[in-house]
Amino acid sequence: MICPEPLKKDDRVAIISLSSGMLGESWCAHEKERGLRRLREFGLEPVFTEHALDGIAEIWQHPAYRAADLKAAFLDDSIRGIICAIGGIDTFRTFPYLMEDAAFLRSVREHPKFFLGFSDTTNNHLMFHRLGLQTFYGQSFICDLGELADDMLPYSKAQFLSCFASYHGRKITPAPVWYEERSDFSPAAVGTEPVSRPEQHGYELLQGAAVFEGELLGGCIDSLGEMLLSDRAVYQVEKLISAGVPDTELFRQQGEISRKYNIFPTAEEWKGKILFAETSEETPEPERLRQILGALKSEGVFENISGILVGKPLNEQYYEEYKDIWREAVGNPSLPILYNINFGHAAPRAILPYGALARVNAEKQEILLL
Numbered sequence: 001m002i003c004p005e006p007l008k009k010d011d012r013v014a015i016i017s018l019s020s021g022m023l024g025e026s027w028c029a030h031e032k033e034r035g036l037r038r039l040r041e042f043g044l045e046p047v048f049t050e051h052a053l054d055g056i057a058e059i060w061q062h063p064a065y066r067a068a069d070l071k072a073a074f075l076d077d078s079i080r081g082i083i084c085a086i087g088g089i090d091t092f093r094t095f096p097y098l099m100e101d102a103a104f105l106r107s108v109r110e111h112p113k114f115f116l117g118f119s120d121t122t123n124n125h126l127m128f129h130r131l132g133l134q135t136f137y138g139q140s141f142i143c144d145l146g147e148l149a150d151d152m153l154p155y156s157k158a159q160f161l162s163c164f165a166s167y168h169g170r171k172i173t174p175a176p177v178w179y180e181e182r183s184d185f186s187p188a189a190v191g192t193e194p195v196s197r198p199e200q201h202g203y204e205l206l207q208g209a210a211v212f213e214g215e216l217l218g219g220c221i222d223s224l225g226e227m228l229l230s231d232r233a234v235y236q237v238e239k240l241i242s243a244g245v246p247d248t249e250l251f252r253q254q255g256e257i258s259r260k261y262n263i264f265p266t267a268e269e270w271k272g273k274i275l276f277a278e279t280s281e282e283t284p285e286p287e288r289l290r291q292i293l294g295a296l297k298s299e300g301v302f303e304n305i306s307g308i309l310v311g312k313p314l315n316e317q318y319y320e321e322y323k324d325i326w327r328e329a330v331g332n333p334s335l336p337i338l339y340n341i342n343f344g345h346a347a348p349r350a351i352l353p354y355g356a357l358a359r360v361n362a363e364k365q366e367i368l369l370l
Contacts, residue, residue, distance in 0.1 A: 001355045003134045004112040007164050009043035011080035014073040015141050016049045018066050019088025019120045021059025023052060023142060030187045031146035038145045038152060049073055052085060067097035074107035086142040087119025092254045099261040108133050118344060119280060122219030126263050129354055137219060138343050138351035148189045155348035163351065172350050172367040174202045179347040180315055201340050205362035206323055208336030213359045214274035214306035216352050221277040222284060225292030227258040228299060267300030275301060276352055278311025278344025286321040293329035307336035307360060311344035338362055
């Protein structure tokens with residue numbers, strides 16, 4: 001695996017819209033400015049890719065533009081890092097433009113970059129994993145650097161700062177508080193703190209040995225399921241229409257496209273890995289989670305991995321129900337499952353390096369990156 005250099009002061013970092021184009025909308029301007037200011041305070045020089053600010057409609061209509069932006073960022077030797085604006089729902093549409101472009105594939109090997117994103121960006125992370133580049137899961141420009149409070153959330157800020165050094169020896173431990181999702185993202189909310197709750201659970205070992213090791217591989221469980229299931233357009237049609245998606249039938253192609261380019265790891269490639277997985281802001285009903293986990297089981301994931309890390313559910317919705325689903329769906333009580341980790345859609349957010357060897361110790365309440 002190709003490991004990019006950590007970020008360092010004066011690095012130029014590209015902000016890219018690989019999925020949703022909301023960063024280019026006027027109602028997101030205050031978050032954009034906060035994100036830029038914070039990156040500069042970290043000593044970085046942020047730049048926007050050519051189409052990053054095109055807006056929702058343009059980004060939706062032109063997945064080729066998004067792919068071109070990513071290729072340009074890799075070909076630009078002055079760019080040292082790439083940060084995704086936010087997630088979305090259709091990053092998979094960039095695969096044909098990227099995976100069939102010999103110059104892009106060569107640029108990933110010859111010009112490796114630090115790449116950060118989460119949620120729908122799971123698709124891109126697994127694409128890069130297929131290409132042999134280590135990337136980082138857990139934060140985005142709008143959600144974390146653009147946080148509306150006076151400063152980044154402390155735990156998330158410390159995690160972002162950890163990207164300025166090698167991750168070897170870094171420990172990920174439970175955050176002392178978690179935050180409810182904001183209901184107001186308008187300029188009126190600038191300077192306000194999100195509602196915080198003291199952490200009552202810590203890391204919960206649902207089953208299996210308290211100590212286990214493996215290389216990290218995973219992402220948003222919704223995205224992983226959508227690579228394997230063909231019913232997203234049916235399951236989410238009302239949500240997609242209400243979100244302004246003009247062609248829900250496109251999503252029937254996601255599984256086909258993902259399989260064509262071998263994006264989802266094979267059963268053999270899951271051997272010895274630690275699956276990390278978290279549910280999206282859509283907080284899927286327990287039975288939907290069961291369906292997705294069933295698809296993963298059919299792919300041979302659970303019979304090959306050495307353990308599972310499960311992210312905290314957003315707003316702790318379905319907190320207890322999800323625990324039961326994970327135990328039942330895995331169907332192997334000896335496979336370790338550590339629950340309620342601070343990564344993914346629930347704030348604050350840790351950053352997990354793909355392919356990093358991790359030693360998990362539930363008793364010590366830590367994940368040690370080796």
